[in-house]
Amino acid sequence: xxxxxxxxxxxxxxDTSVAIGWIEQATGMEVIAVAVDxxxxxxxxxxxxxxxxxxxxxxxxxxxxxxxxxxxxCMPALKANALYMDxxxxxxxxxxxxxxxxxxxxARRFGASTVAHGSTGKGNDQVRxxxxxxxxxxxxxxxxxxxxxxxxxxxxxxxAEAHHLPIETTKHNPFSIDQNVxxxxxxxxxxxxxxxxxxxxxxxYTDDPxxxxxxxxxxxxxxxxxxxxxxxxxxxxxxxxxxxNRRAGAQGVGRIDIVEDRLVGIKSREVYEAPxxxxxxxxxxxxxxxxxxxxxxxxxxxxxxxxxxxxxxGQWYSPLKRSLDAFIEDTQRYVSGDIRMVLHGGRATVxxxxxDASLYDFSLATYDAGDAYDQSQARGFIEIFGMTSKLSxxxxxxxxxxxxxxxxxLKLR
Ligand code: ARG
Numbered sequence: 001x002x003x004x005x006x007x008x009x010x011x012x013x014x015d016t017s018v019a020i021g022w023i024e025q026a027t028g029m030e031v032i033a034v035a036v037d038x039x040x041x042x043x044x045x046x047x048x049x050x051x052x053x054x055x056x057x058x059x060x061x062x063x064x065x066x067x068x069x070x071x072x073x074c075m076p077a078l079k080a081n082a083l084y085m086d087x088x089x090x091x092x093x094x095x096x097x098x099x100x101x102x103x104x105x106x107a108r109r110f111g112a113s114t115v116a117h118g119s120t121g122k123g124n125d126q127v128r129x130x131x132x133x134x135x136x137x138x139x140x141x142x143x144x145x146x147x148x149x150x151x152x153x154x155x156x157x158x159x160a161e162a163h164h165l166p167i168e169t170t171k172h173n174p175f176s177i178d179q180n181v182x183x184x185x186x187x188x189x190x191x192x193x194x195x196x197x198x199x200x201x202x203x204x205y206t207d208d209p210x211x212x213x214x215x216x217x218x219x220x221x222x223x224x225x226x227x228x229x230x231x232x233x234x235x236x237x238x239x240x241x242x243x244x245n246r247r248a249g250a251q252g253v254g255r256i257d258i259v260e261d262r263l264v265g266i267k268s269r270e271v272y273e274a275p276x277x278x279x280x281x282x283x284x285x286x287x288x289x290x291x292x293x294x295x296x297x298x299x300x301x302x303x304x305x306x307x308x309x310x311x312x313x314g315q316w317y318s319p320l321k322r323s324l325d326a327f328i329e330d331t332q333r334y335v336s337g338d339i340r341m342v343l344h345g346g347r348a349t350v351x352x353x354x355x356d357a358s359l360y361d362f363s364l365a366t367y368d369a370g371d372a373y374d375q376s377q378a379r380g381f382i383e384i385f386g387m388t389s390k391l392s393x394x395x396x397x398x399x400x401x402x403x404x405x406x407x408x409x410l411k412l413r
Pocket of ligand 1: 090091092093123124125176177178185186187260270
């Protein structure tokens with residue numbers, strides 16, 4: 001056996017457990033298993049580490065990346081109000097780059113030439129892993145045993161049983177699930193018929209919004225675009241997300257069911273739940289409504305969409321993403337203050353906002369006493385603002401064109 005090594009992104013599940021021996025057999029390389037904790041919950045990570053060793057890994061390594069993930073990956077997404085197709089808060093897309101970083105770090109530490117991941121050939125995640133790895137370490141090679149080494153589920157079960165691997169092979173969850181502290185993604189099984197409604201067992205982070213407990217009022221304090229306190233108690237980004245996952249989850253906030261355009265060209269049905277992320281984005285957006293200058297806000301909307309698509313498409317470490325980060329970061333200078341929200345029955349509704357950096361001017365907005373806005377100035381403004389419309393309308397009428405006023409419907413002459 002050569003001494004070349006491969007670092008495997010290890011989840012503790014059947015596929016990646018079997019992949020350890022499978023890769024060794026197919027390539028002759030030793031396998032180092034790396035599991036990354038992103039707040040996905042579930043099994044104890046020491047158990048997962050031991051399982052990797054029992055399945056034949058020469059080293060197994062668990063990285064606690066929860067704070068790092070929340071601070072350096074989820075918070076930029078919050079600043080960008082990142083919702084792919086106006087709906088999906090990038091749960092899996094955000095997690096791949098942080099996993100990639102830990103894989104590359106392990107590859108360097110253990111002198112590996114290759115990185116392996118458990119993605120199939122049909123999804124976005126393979127792209128995110130491999131483009132991420134090539135962006136951080138262009139010299140590293142990538143393999144995906146499920147895709148490249150024909151590791152099907154049936155063969156995995158066969159292999160695990162033949163080799164007495166310490167892993168459950170009978171219990172088969174009908175869904176493919178990926179989860180972390182920012183949310184949960186569920187696909188496959190009967191959800192592949194896009195007419196089928198999700199059943200109760202699809203959900204885990206949220207309770208049924210149809211039977212909510214009493215309304216829950218929450219105060220979120222932001223500094224420069226990120227949450228720093230919940231109900232006045234200081235919180236790290238991770239703590240803020242976890243607290244809102246719990247409270248918004250109890251109210252059924254953040255359930256999402258969409259057909260989504262994958263990078264590989266497939267439309268796929270995805271069910272997500274992201275209670276904390278969706279509540280935070282609602283609060284952050286409203287604080288931006290109060291604190292961003294109008295043109296900056298309008299321009300940012302386009303940049304948010306570009307940022308979100310880049311991240312969805314696996315370009316986290318790309319130059320354009322870095323440039324957009326600089327722009328978005330600059331917009332957050334005054335996004336500080338408090339948002340009050342009511343969480344109830346599947347909704348996170350903003351009911352109050354206050355900020356020392358607010359651009360809301362009561363004396364300009366009021367229709368009551370104390371009005372400081374000089375309405376007589378509006379006439380001149382409209383005269384000049386409407387000038388181009390007036391000129392083109394005059395030309396239309398000179399040429400017999402324009403809107404036909406005699407027609408029942410809007411019609412052009
Ligand atoms: N479609 C989503 C995305 O590309 C979620 C993928 C989640 N992966 C999974 N195995 N369920 O970001």
